[in-house]
Each structure stands twice: as structure tokens, then as C-alpha cells.
Amino acid sequence: MPLNISSPPKAGRRAVVTTVAVAFALVLAACSSSGSKTPSSGSSSAAAAGGVYNLGLNTPTGSIDPLTTADFNAMYVVGLASANLIIESPSGKLEPQLASSWTQAADKLSWTIDLQPNAKFSNGKPVTASDVIYTFNQILGASSQSPAKSSFTGIVKSVAAGSDGKSVVFTLDTPYSDFPYLLTGANTWILPSGTKDTNWISDPVGAGQFILEKYTPGQGVTYKKNPYYWDASAVKVSGVSAKFFNDDQSELLAFQSGQIDQITSDPSIKAALGTSYRQQRAGYVKFDGLVFNVTKAPFNNVKVRQAVAWALNRPAIAQTVYSGNATVGNDVPTFPDYAVQPQGLTARSANTAKVKQLLGNQVISFTITSYQGTQGEQTYAQLIQQQLDATGSFKVKLNLLTEAAYYATTSSTPWLNAPVTITDWANRLPTQLYSLLYAPGATWNASHYDNSQLDKLNKQYEATTDQAERQTLANQIAQIQWTDVPVIVAAFEQSDVYLGQAVHGSFPNGQQFNGGFDFRGITVSH
Amino acid sequence: MSVLSDQAAALAPGRRPGLWSGRRSRVLTLLGRRLIQIPVVLFVVSILTFWLIELVPGDPGRNALGQYATPAQVRAWDVSNGLTGPITGRYLHWLSDFVSGNWGTSFVYQVPSRPLVFGHLVNTLFLGLFAFVLLVPLALVLGSIQAYREGGRTDRGITIALMSLSSVPEFVIGVLLLVVFAVGLNLVPVESGAFATGDFAQRLQVTTLPAVTLAVAYLAVLARMVRTGTAGALTAQFHRTAVLKGLRPAQIVRRHVARNALIPTLQLVGIYLGTLLGGSAVVETLFNYPGLGALLVVAAERKDPVLLTDGVMITGVIALLALLLTDIGLILMDPRIRFEAGES
Numbered sequence: 001m002p003l004n005i006s007s008p009p010k011a012g013r014r015a016v017v018t019t020v021a022v023a024f025a026l027v028l029a030a031c032s033s034s035g036s037k038t039p040s041s042g043s044s045s046a047a048a049a050g051g052v053y054n055l056g057l058n059t060p061t062g063s064i065d066p067l068t069t070a071d072f073n074a075m076y077v078v079g080l081a082s083a084n085l086i087i088e089s090p091s092g093k094l095e096p097q098l099a100s101s102w103t104q105a106a107d108k109l110s111w112t113i114d115l116q117p118n119a120k121f122s123n124g125k126p127v128t129a130s131d132v133i134y135t136f137n138q139i140l141g142a143s144s145q146s147p148a149k150s151s152f153t154g155i156v157k158s159v160a161a162g163s164d165g166k167s168v169v170f171t172l173d174t175p176y177s178d179f180p181y182l183l184t185g186a187n188t189w190i191l192p193s194g195t196k197d198t199n200w201i202s203d204p205v206g207a208g209q210f211i212l213e214k215y216t217p218g219q220g221v222t223y224k225k226n227p228y229y230w231d232a233s234a235v236k237v238s239g240v241s242a243k244f245f246n247d248d249q250s251e252l253l254a255f256q257s258g259q260i261d262q263i264t265s266d267p268s269i270k271a272a273l274g275t276s277y278r279q280q281r282a283g284y285v286k287f288d289g290l291v292f293n294v295t296k297a298p299f300n301n302v303k304v305r306q307a308v309a310w311a312l313n314r315p316a317i318a319q320t321v322y323s324g325n326a327t328v329g330n331d332v333p334t335f336p337d338y339a340v341q342p343q344g345l346t347a348r349s350a351n352t353a354k355v356k357q358l359l360g361n362q363v364i365s366f367t368i369t370s371y372q373g374t375q376g377e378q379t380y381a382q383l384i385q386q387q388l389d390a391t392g393s394f395k396v397k398l399n400l401l402t403e404a405a406y407y408a409t410t411s412s413t414p415w416l417n418a419p420v421t422i423t424d425w426a427n428r429l430p431t432q433l434y435s436l437l438y439a440p441g442a443t444w445n446a447s448h449y450d451n452s453q454l455d456k457l458n459k460q461y462e463a464t465t466d467q468a469e470r471q472t473l474a475n476q477i478a479q480i481q482w483t484d485v486p487v488i489v490a491a492f493e494q495s496d497v498y499l500g501q502a503v504h505g506s507f508p509n510g511q512q513f514n515g516g517f518d519f520r521g522i523t524v525s526h
Numbered sequence: 527m528s529v530l531s532d533q534a535a536a537l538a539p540g541r542r543p544g545l546w547s548g549r550r551s552r553v554l555t556l557l558g559r560r561l562i563q564i565p566v567v568l569f570v571v572s573i574l575t576f577w578l579i580e581l582v583p584g585d586p587g588r589n590a591l592g593q594y595a596t597p598a599q600v601r602a603w604d605v606s607n608g609l610t611g612p613i614t615g616r617y618l619h620w621l622s623d624f625v626s627g628n629w630g631t632s633f634v635y636q637v638p639s640r641p642l643v644f645g646h647l648v649n650t651l652f653l654g655l656f657a658f659v660l661l662v663p664l665a666l667v668l669g670s671i672q673a674y675r676e677g678g679r680t681d682r683g684i685t686i687a688l689m690s691l692s693s694v695p696e697f698v699i700g701v702l703l704l705v706v707f708a709v710g711l712n713l714v715p716v717e718s719g720a721f722a723t724g725d726f727a728q729r730l731q732v733t734t735l736p737a738v739t740l741a742v743a744y745l746a747v748l749a750r751m752v753r754t755g756t757a758g759a760l761t762a763q764f765h766r767t768a769v770l771k772g773l774r775p776a777q778i779v780r781r782h783v784a785r786n787a788l789i790p791t792l793q794l795v796g797i798y799l800g801t802l803l804g805g806s807a808v809v810e811t812l813f814n815y816p817g818l819g820a821l822l823v824v825a826a827e828r829k830d831p832v833l834l835t836d837g838v839m840i841t842g843v844i845a846l847l848a849l850l851l852t853d854i855g856l857i858l859m860d861p862r863i864r865f866e867a868g869e870s
Contacts, residue, residue, distance in 0.1 A: 059824065061589060061634075061828060062589055062590045062591065062592055063590040063591065063636070064636060065636075068590070068591055068595075069592075070590075070591055070592020070593070070594060070595065071592060143602065144599070145591060145595065145599045145602055145603050146599075147591060147592055147594040147595045147599070149596075149599075150594065150596065201636055201637075216719075216816075217632070217635035217636075217637050217642055218635060218646075218719075218816055218821060218824065219719040219814075219816050220719065243717050243719065243814070244719070244814075245717065245814055246814070246820060246823075246824070247811045247812050247814070249697075249701060249812070250704075250716060250717065250811070250812050250813065250814055253701070253704050253705065253708060253709055253716045254715075254716040254717045254814075256709050257708050257709040257712060257715070257716050258712075259708075259715055259716050259717055260717075401583075402583055402584070403584075404582070404583045404584020404585070404588070404589070404829070405583035405584065407584075407588055407593050408583060408584065408585065408588075409585040409587065409588050409597055409600045409601070415593075423593075443596050443597075444594075
């Protein structure tokens with residue numbers, strides 16, 4: 001009889017079967033340990049009538065302190081528990097928050113901000129003039145690390161309590177008719193007097209719609225409704241559970257499974273979700289400026305800058321880079337939701353004949369420097385490269401750095417020194433953007449542009465309150481920006497989020513920092 | 527590490543006088559040697575980590591304050607957080623704090639580093655052990671079946687299946703599992719972070735998909751190793767002798783096949799154990815699992831030297847301990863194993 005020495009022994013077979021059974025039982029037991037439902041999330045104490053809104057955010061990349069936070073996700077974390085004096089609606093209208101009204105003095109050199117009589121912090125203490133003064137002294141102080149400081153530098157001289165004790169008076173260095181808009185910015189959330197900004201996350205007192213209950217680093221934040229919010233009856237949700245994601249795919253799947261109630265739209269999200277979910281588009285978020293260093297050849301020649309501007313297919317940029325959630329721009333940094341829109345300019349569109357007319361038979365070669373961001377920066381750079389190369393008048397190379405390398409804190413930092421750069425700019429007032437991007441000697445004047453006439457017109461614009469005069473000045477400013485083209489503004493991106501089926505109502509002021517992360521009127525049914 | 531070359535020589539069944547005392551002596555010698563080696567390795571690793579993160583582009587102050595902060599504000603932030611000055615001084619400062627248990631504060635998360643690292647470590651250990659528990663028995667079973675059915679349809683079928691699985695990246699497997707079990711069947715949450723600190727059953731539930739994904743990633747190689755070792759033992763002279771002298775199949779498997787076949791496998795298992803317990807950035811990120819791997823990726827990306835170096839030290843300790851355990855296991859399993867001076 002042949003000897004079969006390779007047949008498995010029975011004991012071994014039993015061991016094999018047992019091991020497999022145990023392994024699968026473990027997996028199945030784990031999967032079914034809570035029945036067919038996924039575990040519920042959010043604060044149990046907050047599970048009341050309006051429901052807990054499950055929010056997906058990217059993990060904050062920077063400081064989570066009201067005065068210094070600069071990353072959108074960190075702003076959201078702070079903003080839910082904090083409140084500004086004033087917020088801005090998606091249509092550009094100012095609306096009250098902790099301030100009930102605001103008036104400019106006859107001499108135009110001061111603004112009086114009246115506080116809501118029932119405004120309170122989450123600890124139940126009233127919001128007073130001294131809290132507002134303390135907050136702005138922190139922002140404007142010599143050792144302030146707040147990015148908001150630059151918005152007020154050269155504008156605010158002092159902050160003091162009003163004579164009635166229920167208002168605050170901002171005294172200005174120069175007249176500034178859009179001053180209340182500056183109070184809608186990030187980092188201007190009102191803090192209780194004496195708050196140590198760097199410890200805020202461990203003692204997160206604010207006057208926002210929610211109270212921050214628990215912050216788990218890298219994982220998320222839970223909030224419950226703030227009963228002391230000045231308009232608390234309008235806030236219907238009983239809490240918010242914010243979860244941090246580091247992976248876009250994971251966030252998309254969480255939205256599709258109903259684990260989070262909203263997701264920000266981008267081309268890949270739009271392709272995946274199509275029209276099966278409700279979208280809310282509200283307000284403008286940013287523009288990606290194509291910035292020319294006008295001191296370096298060939299961009300010291302205005303015709304070259306104009307030729308680039310005439311070579312771009314802006315509707316294609318709006319569609320491809322921003323998945324249609326954008327309004328075409330015309331090289332003037334005035335967001336479409338701003339009250340005074342420039343008039344009388346020719347709308348630039350792709351025009352190869354115009355490019356040839358400006359450049360002749362020259363072929364201009366240059367490199368665009370930008371970074372591999374998460375919000376379409378790379379796509380934008382590649383699309384511009386394709387569009388310019390297609391004209392035959394340009395040969396464009398790309399130098400895509402990491403974000404850290406692009407914004408390196410050195411004197412030769414690429415974003416302020418390379419010949420052509422792409423940098424995103426959040427929604428700000430035209431005059432703010434002028435002072436940051438175009439003003440001679442401005443810290444972030446990457447174009448190194450210097451135009452005394454433009455400077456003078458902007459100062460006049462800031463000072464006047466006469467609408468007709470403002471319109472005239474806005475037109476003149478825009479004409480110079482359009483003609484000299486130190487910065488190409490091809491499109492303004494809009495905020496666009498997909499809302500889950502459990503969400504009812506619409507966010508009245510979008511979901512941007514200047515809209516106050518306003519959840520009034522929203523309910524969820526899960 | 528050296529293994530005597532006479533692989534054909536079967537390990538003698540039964541216990542022999544002096545065998546266990548010899549093994550105990552070798553284990554103690556190994557422990558003594560590693561007690562000196564491990565701190566030295568960790569010291570070198572900490573220097574390298576601290577130095578390498580300096581090379582990462584960017585500035586922690588800029589990361590914290592954003593693009594709109596002025597250079598002066600960024601500089602002030604860096605100064606207030608002790609990020610300026612010579613790297614040697616900063617390293618020595620970190621080292622003295624680390625040794626004294628004061629691990630400092632993470633710049634990215636703004637919380638003390640030590641509880642942050644240990645909190646994530648616990649999650650990673652849970653995930654790694656879960657994956658290990660799934661991986662090792664499955665690999666042993668599949669590899670053994672293949673060896674006993676060597677050349678047959680079962681062997682070929684399992685080989686093709688495992689090779690196919692191993693050629694699919696972890697994140698693809700993870701996404702597929704999420705689509706089916708989280709989005710389609712709604713059995714588990716996509717985002718496991720919020721539940722990873724729940725009760726045991728809840729943790730098991732949310733950790734299942736990440737653990738399966740991790741286990742699948744290592745399964746093919748480990749099963750292949752088991753197959754090769756087992757097949758080699760089955761064709762060896764000692765196995766034929768054991769069969770011919772009439773030993774029961776269970777005795778043959780336990781005393782002759784398994785012990786010889788598993789020695790190379792055990793070495794690989796030890797390496798995998800260290801890797802699994804050190805965290806997997808890809809899987810942890812995809813499943814939003816709050817583990818050490820994903821934490822350290824964030825620390826490296828955002829240039830958080832305190833958190834990164836603290837975390838790397840811990841993963842280093844785990845990897846070295848896993849290696850030590852493996853080596854001890856090898857000594858206990860195979861008396862021919864010797865760890866010569868100067869080798870580890």
C-alpha cells in the first residue's frame with residue numbers, strides 16, 4: 001500500500017476549522033454587536049426636539065483660538081461657540097449679532113456700536129462694553145498675533161465705552177465708511193474680558209449659538225445649544241457634533257451613509273453625488289488671484305499682462321476648477337456680493353486675436369508658481385497653463401510647491417517673490433484687498449505694484465459715504481486695476497454645500513465666518 | 527541572528543535534561559543585551575527625527591496663524607513656543623523634558639503631548655492586535671491547506687486569490703469595505719473615531735473593517751511563508767521518518783511539522799506585529815480611526831516636532847519590544863538559535 005505522507009492529520013484539520021470559525025465569529029460578532037444600526041453620535045444630553053446636526057470638517061490645521069485662528073475648519077470650531085458684533089448675509093447685507101445697531105458720527109471719524117440688551121456669554125454673564133474693548137485691545141495690541149490686526153491697522157485709533165455704558169465707540173484714524181464690515185471678520189469674535197486666548201479651547205466661553213462641550217484632538221467637537229444666545233429661540237437644533245476627517249473619500253462615504261449631514265461641494269463630490277441631494281449655494285468664499293510681479297520681465301510690460309488676461313477662458317475656469325460654483329471675474333477684486341459693483345468695463349473673454357495684437361509674433365515663456373492645495377489650486381494652475389499654451393503665444397511651466405514651502409516665512413518666500421504666483425484670497429472688502437494686494441509697500445503686495453493714483457482713489461473711496469461718489473470712484477479704481485492687471489481675477493468661488501436628507505431648512509447666512517456659522521432655522525430629523 | 531544551517535535536522539521530540547536551563551540562559555543573555563541596545567537605538571532615532579523634521583518645509587508659526595499673519599507675528603509665535611535658537615539646544619531641552627516625563631504641548635492640537643500619544647497608542651494597539659488576531663490564524667490555516675494540497679487546485683486557487691488581494695492597495699480594499707458594510711448595509715460607521723473610545727463591543731464593531739483591511743494587506747505574504755515552511759517540512763526526511771515509525775498525525779504535526787515550519791514564519795510575524803502595533807497611517811486615515819499612525823502623519827505634515835518625536839519614540843519602543851518578543855519566541859522554539867555578540 002502506498003504511503004500517503006501528505007494527507008492532513010485529523011487533529012490539524014480540526015484545528016484549522018476551529019481557527020477559521022473563531023476568526024469569522026469574531027468579525028461577525030463585531031459587526032452585529034449593535035444590531036443593524038450604527039452607533040448613535042453626538043451629545044446624548046443634546047438629543048432633543050431639533051436634533052443634533054452632524055457636521056463633517058477637515059482636521060483644523062492651525063490654532064483653535066478665537067483671536068488667531070486662520071484655518072476655515074478651526075474658524076468653524078470657534079465660530080459655533082462665538083459671536084461677532086455684526087454678520088454679513090450672502091447678499092452682502094449687514095445684520096445684527098451682538099450689536100443691535102451701528103451709526104457713523106457726523107465727522108466720520110467714529111462709529112458707535114450699540115450692544116444687544118440681552119446678549120450673554122455661554123456662562124450666563126452679559127456681554128458688556130468692557131468685553132468688546134478687551135477683545136479689540138487684544139487684537140490691536142503691540143504683541144498681538146492675530147491676523148485680524150492688519151485689517152484694523154491704520155484705521156482704528158482707539159476703542160472706548162459709550163456714554164450710556166451699553167455701546168462701544170470705535171475712533172478711527174481716517175474716515176472709513178465700510179467700517180462695520182470689518183467687524184464681521186474672523187478673529188473678531190467677542191471674548192469675555194480677561195480671557196487668555198491661548199487657553200480658549202480648555203475654557204471655551206463665547207456668545208455663540210452653541211456651547212462647546214467636548215473637544216477631542218484630531219477627532220471632533222460636540223456642542224449643545226447655548227440657552228443664553230441672544231436669539232436662542234430661533235436656534236432649533238439641540239446641538240452639533242463636528243467630526244474631523246483627514247480623507248476626502250472617507251468624508252464622502254460618511255455623507256452618503258448619513259453619518260454627517262453636509263459636505264462641501266467640489267468637482268469630485270459633485271460627480272459622485274449628482275443631483276440626488278439638496279445643494280445650498282450661498283455667498284462668495286474666495287478668488288484665486290494670478291499675480292504678476294510687475295518688477296520682473298516680462299511682466300514689467302503691461303501688454304504681456306493684458307495678453308494673459310485676454311487668453312483665459314473664464315467660464316471654463318469657473319466650470320472646471322469650481323465645478324460651476326463660481327461667478328466669472330474681470331480682473332477687479334470686488335466680490336459680486338459687495339454693494340458697489342464697478343461699471344463700464346469690458347468683460348474680458350478668451351480672445352486669441354487680441355493676444356496676438358498685444359504680443360505680435362512673440363512667444364512668452366514663464367513659470368507659474370503655486371502650491372498643491374486642497375481647493376483646486378493645482379487644477380487652476382494646470383488649466384491656465386493649457387489655455388495659455390493653446391494660444392501659441394505662451395509657453396508656460398508650472399512650479400507646484402507644498403503649501404508650507406509656498407508660504408515659507410523667509411525674505412525670499414515664493415508667494416511674494418516669484419514672477420507669477422497663484423494665491424487664494426478670502427472674501428474681503430475691495431478696499432481691504434487693495435490695501436493688502438495693491439498698496440505700495442503692503443506686506444502681501446506680491447505684484448510689487450505701485451500706483452499713487454490708485455492709492456489716492458482708494459483713500460477717497462474709504463472716506464466717502466455718498467453713494468454716487470462711491471460708484472464713480474469704484475469705477476475709476478476698477479478701470480486702473482483692469483487696465484494695469486497686476487492681478488488676474490478670473491472667477492469668484494461661491495460657497496456650496498450638499499445637505500443630507502435629514503436636514504430641513506436653509507442656512508440663512510451661508511456657512512462662512514462672516515455669516516456667523518448661523519444655524520437659525522435649521523432642523524434635523526434623525 | 528544566526529540559525530544553524532542544518533535545517534533538515536528535526537527538532538528532537540520531548541524534553542532533554544539541561545535544554546530548558548540552556549534556553550533560559552540564552553533568553554536572559556538576550557534580555558541583558560537588549561537592555562543596553564534599546565536605549566541606544568531610541569537615542570539615535572530621536573536625534574534623527576528631531577533633525578529630519580527641521581528639513582520639512584514650512585514654519586509651525588505660519589501653520590498656526592495662517593497665510594495672513596505677518597512675518598513678525600509668525601516670528602513672535604515661534605519664539606513664544608520655543609522654536610527658535612540652535613537645534614542642539616532645542617533637542618537637549620526636549621530630551622530632558624521627555625526623560626523627566628514632561629513631554630510638552632503639541633502645537634497642532636494644543637494639548638499636552640503625552641496623553642495625546644498614549645490615548646492614540648491604546649487605539650492603535652487595539653486595532654493592531656485585532657488585525658493580528660485575524661491575520662495569524664487565517665494565514666496559518668490558508669498556508670497549511672496550501673502546503674497539504676501543494677500543486678493541487680486548492681493550492682492554486684488560494685494562491686491566485688491571495689496574490690490578487692495583495693495586489694490591491696489597502697485604501698482600495700478599505701473603500702470597498704466601507705461602501706459595502708458602512709454605506710450599503712449600514713452595519714458599521716464610516717467614521718470610527720467618535721466610537722473608538724466606547725465600550726468593548728462598540729470598539730470591536732468600529733474596528734472590524736480597519737482590522738480586516740490591515741489583515742488582508744499582510745495575509746498573502748504570511749500565508750505564503752507558512753505554505754513554504756510547511757511544504758518544506760512535509761517533504762523533509764524527519765517527517766518521513768516520523769510517519770514510518772508510526773507516530774500519530776497530531777504528534778507529527780505538533781512536534782515535527784509545526785515547529786520546523788513556523789520558525790521562518792515566526793520571524794515575519796514578529797516584524798508584522800511591530801508594524802501593526804506601530805500604526806498604519808493609510809488605514810487609520812481612511813477610517814478616521816484615532817490611531818498613532820495618522821497622528822504622526824499630521825505631526826510630520828504640520829511640523830510639530832514635540833508630538834512627532836514623542837510619538838516616534840513610542841512606536842520605536844513598540845517595534846523593538848516586538849522584535850525582542852520574536853527573538854525570545856525563536857529561542858524557546860528552536861534551541862539551535864544563537865544570538866551572537868554584536869548581532870541582534
